Amino acid sequence: MGTMLLHRGIFVFLSVCLISFTPPCDGGNILVFPVDGSHWINMKILLEELHARGHSIDVIRASNSWYIPEKSPLYTSITIEINEGFEDFFDVYLQEHMRAQREGASALTFLKLTKDFLSMIAHAHSIWSYALPQILDDEIMVKSLKDAQYDLVLTDPAIAPGVVLAKYLKLPLVLNVRWITSGEGHFVIAPSPLSYIPVPGSGLTDKMTFFQRVKNIFFYGIILFQQEFLVGPVYDAMCEKYIEGGCDIISLLQEADIWLFRSDFVFEFPRPTMPNVIYIGGFQCKPAQPLPADLEDFVQSAGEHGVIIMTLGTLVNALPKEVANEIASVFAKMPQKVIWRHKGERPSTLGNNTLIVDWMPQKDLLGHPQTKVFVAHGGTNGVQEAIYHGVPVLGIPLFFDQYDNLLRLQHRGAGKIIELADVSGHSFEQGINEVLHHDSYRQNMQRLSRLHRDQPMTPMDQATFWVEYVMRNKGAPHLRTEAYKMPWYSYYGLDVLLLLLTIATVLLLLTFAMFRFLCCRARRSTKSKKH
Structure with a gap:
């Protein structure tokens, strides 16, 4: 009994010593640019965990925000004045959308719903395109953001001013993401063969018939149209004004250090991915608490x-x-x-x-x-x-x-x-x-x-580990592909294919010319012998 108590005492002493000599985990400074509505619910859960781990958080919010309060024990607010409300606009869209669905499926209904959706998305991006200059044109605000010495920007890129701001401040970027400015995030970060990867909105699975693949490509065309003509120009104007050398929003997204992706392959269809995409689907889930x-x-x-x-x-x-x-x-x-x-x-x-x-x-x-x-x-x-x-x-x-x-x-x-x-x-x-x-x-x-x-780490532990990983290492460029900087014809190897086809064609023509020359020479030689 005495020996057991002695061993227990030694164990406690050593444990205290180990804790005492463990290097402290310094809290980082995080600048957060969230998206309002249900997206904020996800972001807030992540911020609660980061705050509990000792990190200091500043949140940029709109003055007329639906869900993001100005006062919070989790963060300090940076409020941007926005006079135009998005909530009423969304309510009108929602009621019209439900009414149109009840009228039944038809080509006309589909076109109307698509037009209304694209109009609403373009409106949301344009609101923030007018709001972000309130920060970037304010020298005092910009100086305070630079003086804060943030370790990274954490943003939801469904609306992308946070991505532009991270580039402007030259800070590492972590995305809390499933949706980007023009649809589902995978389509700009990883190879996405349309033969078996369904485009959001298509209503397809990863097993498609020929005509379903045609439909899938059509829906992908809608995404490209949205990015090229509705969303892209909004951010191109921001980039041209505030980013030296210009930029485009898709390239900025592809430069992000870590993508915390709110999905996993229990839920999602299998598909190619990239090393800097971290799957945190269900990170907000916890065991049930007793009911009232x-x-x-x-x-x-x-x-x-x-x-x-x-x-x-x-x-x-x-x-x-x-x-x-x-x-x-x-x-x-x-x-x-x-x-x-x-x-x-x-x-x-x-x-x-x-x-x-x-x-x-x-x-x-x-x-x-x-x-x-x-x-x-x-x-x-x-x-x-x-x-x-x-x-x-x-x-x-x-x-x-x-x-x-x-x-x-x-x-x-x-x-x-x-x-x-x-x-x-x-x-x-x-x-x-x-x-x-x-x-x-x-x-x-x-x-x-x-x-x-059945995972080695919970999704929340994954999320916080990789946020802190970016802090410790000042980014994660070694996990990020540079393929997006290649021209499209180089990415798909068309220039190499063209070179190989050219060489093969030249060799084939040379061979044909040589045989023709030898045949003609043999023919002339035969005629000379006859004469």
Whole structure:
């Protein structure tokens, strides 16, 4: 017993010594240029972790920001005055988008939705193109940013003034990314053969027929059009004014040191990638916490039938009235209890088993053993949280990447899609019962959950490690390819192919000329002998 206590005392002493002599981890200075809305939810989770690790954070925000508060214990704000609101513009787009979808699929509807989407995106970029000069034309502001001695810029490149600012300040750049100015980030950083890599918006998987490949190329053309004529010129003007020698936004993105990519290959289709792309899909997911007492009582009252939860994310308060009534009438007939985040007009067909809430603890409900099905719009956060907790999904995609997200679950047998145009009492009842009562949906989703969790490091640990890696090493250029600096014909080897074809053609012509010369000479020699 005495020996054991002695050994324990020695162990404690050595542990204290080791801790005492461990070099302190100096906190870094991080300049953050986020994107508002649901993108901020992701960024804030990462900032919470970086703040807990002792880093000092400054956040650039708009004066009329939706979600990014000016006062926060996590960061110091740098507020830019923006008079034009984007929220009202987005609400109008969303209502028009849902109305057009309910009218049914047609070429005219597709063209209208595409036009409205491109117009909204161009409007968002133009707002920030007028806002960024407030920083760069302000000598006092620029001096304070330089004097702050930031270690890096962390930004979400869906809107890209943060990328331009990093170039201007000559700072290492880390992207918290899935979407860039012109679509999905992989398409500008890694080889992306369109024969098996579906373009967002195409509604395709990695297994395509000939005509689906034609469709895929068409959608890629829309992305190129968006970048070349709508988004690119906005940032080209910024680059020409503020960046010595000029630049373009795609090249600036390709110069980024690290891409923290909010996806992984449990969710995404396999594809080529690059060394500086770090996959952190599901980094926001955590084990479920206990529910508030009243909500726990409601959940437990469901008994063996369990609970269905439904939410359409932070940007959509309510579905069209007739759709909400159809869904509510189906819920009213079911033995399950339902928790539905719905802020619109209360459905007239609502049953006693359905609890309408303005907000729900989504992560904690998804992790509750009573939750059987998640009815969702297909936002990236919700889909990844459903994977983490192993809850099958019935999806009603509304806009942006939501259909593509849900398609990946449906392709793996872990979810089912009902498009908004097809939602009726019959289709919704059929869909919810299929996901609820066919065990394959839950089994497939739980398999995805096991795969997602089977990693040597958590996605959040990956994210913070690589942010700090860039700080320690003043960037990560050794992980970044320089291929983007090559002209397109060199990148695809067309100049080499042309040289080889030229040499082969010359050799072939020389050989032909030599045979022709020898034949003609032999013919003349034969004629001379005859004479």
